[in-house]
Amino acid sequence: MATRALFLSFLGLCLTAVSSHAESLWPEFRGPTAQGFSTAKGLPTEWAPDKNIVWRSEVAGKGWSSPVVANGKIFITTAVELPVDPAAAEVKPEPAPPPAAVAPKADGSRRPAPAKKAPPPPPKPVSLHVIALDAATGKALWDTPVFEAKDPAALKMHPKNSQASPSVIYEAGRLYAHFSHHGTTCLDEAGKIVWTSQENPYPPQHGTGGSPVLVDDLLIFDADGSKDPGVVALDKATGKTRWKIARPETEAKSKFSFCTPLVIEVAGQKQVISAGSGIVQALNPKDGSEIWHVMYGTGYSVVPRPVFAHGMIFMSTGYDKPIGLAIKVDGKGDVTNTHVVWQETKYVPHNPSMLVIGDELYMLADNGLFTCRDAKTNTVHFEERLLGPSSASLLYADGLIYAIDEKGASAVVKPGKTLQVVAKSELNEKTLASMAVCDNDLLIRTELAVYRVGKKSGAE
Numbered sequence: 526m527a528t529r530a531l532f533l534s535f536l537g538l539c540l541t542a543v544s545s546h547a548e549s550l551w552p553e554f555r556g557p558t559a560q561g562f563s564t565a566k567g568l569p570t571e572w573a574p575d576k577n578i579v580w581r582s583e584v585a586g587k588g589w590s591s592p593v594v595a596n597g598k599i600f601i602t603t604a605v606e607l608p609v610d611p612a613a614a615e616v617k618p619e620p621a622p623p624p625a626a627v628a629p630k631a632d633g634s635r636r637p638a639p640a641k642k643a644p645p646p647p648p649k650p651v652s653l654h655v656i657a658l659d660a661a662t663g664k665a666l667w668d669t670p671v672f673e674a675k676d677p678a679a680l681k682m683h684p685k686n687s688q689a690s691p692s693v694i695y696e697a698g699r700l701y702a703h704f705s706h707h708g709t710t711c712l713d714e715a716g717k718i719v720w721t722s723q724e725n726p727y728p729p730q731h732g733t734g735g736s737p738v739l740v741d742d743l744l745i746f747d748a749d750g751s752k753d754p755g756v757v758a759l760d761k762a763t764g765k766t767r768w769k770i771a772r773p774e775t776e777a778k779s780k781f782s783f784c785t786p787l788v789i790e791v792a793g794q795k796q797v798i799s800a801g802s803g804i805v806q807a808l809n810p811k812d813g814s815e816i817w818h819v820m821y822g823t824g825y826s827v828v829p830r831p832v833f834a835h836g837m838i839f840m841s842t843g844y845d846k847p848i849g850l851a852i853k854v855d856g857k858g859d860v861t862n863t864h865v866v867w868q869e870t871k872y873v874p875h876n877p878s879m880l881v882i883g884d885e886l887y888m889l890a891d892n893g894l895f896t897c898r899d900a901k902t903n904t905v906h907f908e909e910r911l912l913g914p915s916s917a918s919l920l921y922a923d924g925l926i927y928a929i930d931e932k933g934a935s936a937v938v939k940p941g942k943t944l945q946v947v948a949k950s951e952l953n954e955k956t957l958a959s960m961a962v963c964d965n966d967l968l969i970r971t972e973l974a975v976y977r978v979g980k981k982s983g984a985e
Contacts, residue, residue: 536680539674548922548962551594553734554692554785555918556962560832561880563922563962570925570937570948572967572978579966579977582663584656588689590736592961592968592975595695596714598666599658599968601975602702604651604688607673648680651688653711656701660963663977667716672723674707682732685916685957691736696742701744701761705733709744711764722764725757734783734828740797740810743767749782749801756786756806758813770813775803775820782827782843791854798838798854800827802905805840807854817856819865821848829874830918834881835900837866847873849888851903867903872896877961878918880926882940889915889928897942906942918959929956933971952976 548556548565555561569577586605586713593600651674657666674680674688682688694701699719700712708723709934727750737746743758754772759765772780784800788810796807796816802825807816824842831840836855843849849869856864872890880887886900893910896903912930921940929935933952939945954971961968966979 535664547775547964549594549964550695551592551961551963551968552739553593553694554591555830555959556920559738559787559830560684561878561918561920561959563920564967565962567965568922568925568927568962568967569979572935572952574949574952577978577980579979580663581738581974581976582658582665583974584970586651586654587687587972589687589957589970590689590692591959592776592963592970593693593695593700594660594961594963594968597660598695598714599660599814599963599975600695600700601658601970602689602691602693602704603654603656604674605654605670607650607652607675609649647677648682650675651678653689653704653707655693655700655710655716656715657716658975660977663975669712669716669718670706671702671710671712671718671721672704674704677704679729681729686732686734688733690733690783691746693735694739696739696761699761701737701739703737703744703746705729705735705746706748706750707733709737709746709759709764711761720764722759722766724764724766725769727755728752730779730781731783731826735785735830738786738788738797740788740795743810745786745797745799745810747782747784747786747799747801749780749784751779751781754780754782754801756797756801756808756813758810762899767812770808771813772801772806773804774820775801776822777801777803777825778823778845779825780824784827785830786832787833787838789854796854798840800831800840800842802843804826805831805838805850805852817854817858817860817864819850819852820859820861821850824848828873828876829878832879832881835884837900839879839886839900841875841879844875846870847875849873850898854939866901869898869903873910874915876916877928880919880921882921882926885940885942886956887919887926887940889919891915891932895928895936895938895944897944907944908945911936911938911944911946916957920960920962922962927960927967929960929969931955931957934970935969 586603588603711719732750827843851865893912899904958970
């Protein structure tokens with residue numbers, strides 16, 4: 526018995542050691558910490574379409590949700606176009622104005638009336654799906670259609686967006702998939718729908734966006750549409766609305782935003798950090814009551830997820846000119862004039878979420894400029910070109926920072942006060958989703974496929 530107990534103890538230590546070197550659970554957007562950190566070791570630093578690719582799995586439809594990993598499965602969402610009646614979809618150009626309506630030239634002749642261009646066709650209806658891939662092979666395990674979206678007003682979106690941009694959340698055998706104004710659903714690991722909710726529709730602007738968060742027994746998401754922006758909490762067991770709060774009036778130029786909230790804990794109390802247009806709020810998850818807020822002027826269309834370190838939230842205020850803010854989180858009420866530690870306008874991202882590693886804050890601007898600053902003081906260490914136009918958030922794993930741009934070019938960088946590029950790679954496919962980690966490999970979602978990037982089993 527003693528020998529068996531010793532063996533089991535040794536086995537447990539071995540399993541712990543193995544698990545500490547692999548990220549077997551990547552449960553939400555930006556991973557287990559929700560801030561882009563992985564515990565995995567030995568991740569690849571270089572790859573190409575024919576190098577260090579374990580598998581490539583094509584995905585039907587269009588979706589920019591980042592991959593989520595649990596129990597040997599990878600979960601994503603997508604929007605697949607539905608068939609359209611050709612007669613109903615036909616858009617005829619308007620007739621040219623009669624000759625009398627055309628202004629004559631100086632010599633009395635009339636120039637021919639140009640034919641008016643046909644308006645763009647209405648967006649095609651889509652079926653919204655949740656998909657599970659086998660992490661070892663990339664093969665689809667199941668594909669569950671959840672909603673159909675047919676209203677043209679609800680389908681209009683920005684060219685860089687999709688109707689399936691929010692990432693899935695995994696917890697205890699349940700998947701929570703949010704399609705913003707189209708609805709929210711819960712599925713089990715076999716792809717069976719547990720509940721759906723469409724209780725909280727709102728008029729969208731530019732399509733879907735931010736992912737939800739789980740807090741205790743609630744699923745919370747921002748509902749910042751073209752008007753009446755707010756935050757909603759659903760009962761995660763039933764999908765029923767538990768609370769809904771309206772945003773305060775702000776100076777923002779537009780109402781809409783796409784931020785994913787961040788859950789932090791301050792002095793034993795949980796705070797849901799939720800950034801909307803013109804305002805960032807810390808909410809009590811129990812009832813949605815506000816703990817504190819900061820107003821930041823006319824900013825709108827906020828995308829980057831906030832990060833938390835050194836007792837401060839670091840965030841971007843969105844369009845048209847993003848402002849980087851560092852905000853202390855121990856305040857009450859309106860702390861606009863008391864708790865903003867610093868603000869910055871140079872090379873602040875509109876879309877990629879930031880990283881804080883130690884005392885350094887790293888930002889990848891949408892134009893590919895990479896910046897390192899002292900998180901506490903905002904002192905600049907470097908500002909240098911790294912990639913092309915970028916939307917995906919930064920990732921930190923095994924002592925390295927991973928970044929990828931919109932054309933599929935990537936860079937691996939050592940953290941530090943000087944820029945040290947370890948490697949650069951190309952996939953040559955459009956990429957807006959953020960990287961994820963599966964065991965000791967990377968997951969990259971492109972416009973066409975999901976890649977598992979790493980060494981194949983048995984490879985040298």
